[in-house]
């Protein structure tokens with residue numbers, strides 16, 4: 001028989017068609033398979049009342065929850081009881097040792113050329129001042145380059161003010177974390193940091209600093225944008241600005257805390273695990289409502305609704321409230337140690353720690369080639385079209401799941417519009433009134449659908465549907 005000259009090309013063409021058609025079929029099947037359950041989860045989430053009640057209790061009745069505080073341990077006990085009440089199984093509170101920093105009283109004021117009180121919040125982890133406080137000239141700098149240019153001659157014995165405009169959290173936060181030691185290296189006696197926020201109504205924002213080894217630990221506090229600009233104007237007009245700073249901040253011996261864990265055990269593959277959660281600790285001001293009560297309660301309520309609707313996923317869905325995210329990360333490390341070898345059975349982890357504004361979808365970080373995982377997550381994301389939260393983009397994870405992501409667990413973050421999160425973040429304004437009920441419900445819907453499908457879909461996230469186990 002005569003060999004057809006087109007046969008090779010035709011074969012590869014048809015092979016390509018088969019692949020595309022089968023991919024489409026799988027896309028269709030995953031979406032078809034879960035459309036009804038996703039609709040039920042979304043409908044239940046959008047009328048949910050329990051989550052706001054739980055979040056209000058956590059924020060209004062228990063309050064802010066810094067590592068080492070009695071309130072955090074109250075929150076641990078409450079959360080464990082709430083997980084049981086919400087139908088979760090295997091509720092556990094594995095012990096975690098956490099750093100214990102105490103703010104104490106603190107105050108600051110400008111003494112010269114005018115007398116003005118400053119509104120400050122000491123930075124988490126800061127040392128205190130001597131009892132009589134520190135009185136010194138304040139040198140405003142516009143960044144590290146400006147600081148280095150002034151050198152030791154310009155800042156020794158002085159208080160350095162990092163007056164750096166907000167250019168997004170990740171870009172600007174370095175002045176809070178590294179600024180104090182950078183100033184101490186040149187002989188500064190204290191550091192003030194313009195609050196890391198786009199918006200200020202005379203509200204200071206705290207957060208952790210990181211002292212570098214080998215340099216003196218100097219006291220450091222956040223000032224409001226208004227106060228940073230006041231000091232800048234006074235200095236720009238040619239005056240020497242003198243300020244006084246008093247801080248009682250100090251570290252105590254490490255304290256006892258715990259992660260809080262509860263599960264919906266898998267019906268078929270209980271050893272395979274999908275983790276969802278947030279961090280239970282907060283700073284010691286405000287109420288830790290958006291950061292990160294909203295993440296914890298969203299994850300808990302997602303699991304609660306899955307349980308209430310009688311859905312029992314193939315794999316285990318595990319809710320984790322990590323402790324000590326804000327000033328140490330001991331909870332995330334302890335969770336990694338607690339799971340031991342079972343880390344390899346973790347199919348995915350979703351951390352929500354960006355507040356509960358209107359959700360837009362999820363971000364993903366994972367080792368190796370993201371494209372196949374992204375494609376599968378986008379199939380699931382398609383189920384969130386009805387609430388406009390279908391986006392799945394590279395860039396996810398979270399501080400508490402970072403230790404298990406190092407072992408190869410794909411890490412997701414629930415993403416929101418993020419319009420106001422950093423207006424409230426780490427400030428007295430992070431209270432439950434900032435959480436909009438409709439947005440909270442939509443976050444629960446997004447979390448419930450993503451978590452349920454990840455825990456239930458026939459082939460785990462990292463495997464392609466055609467490969468067999």
Ligand SMILES: [Zn+2]
Nearest residue numbers: 291292325353
């Ligand atoms: Zn947080």
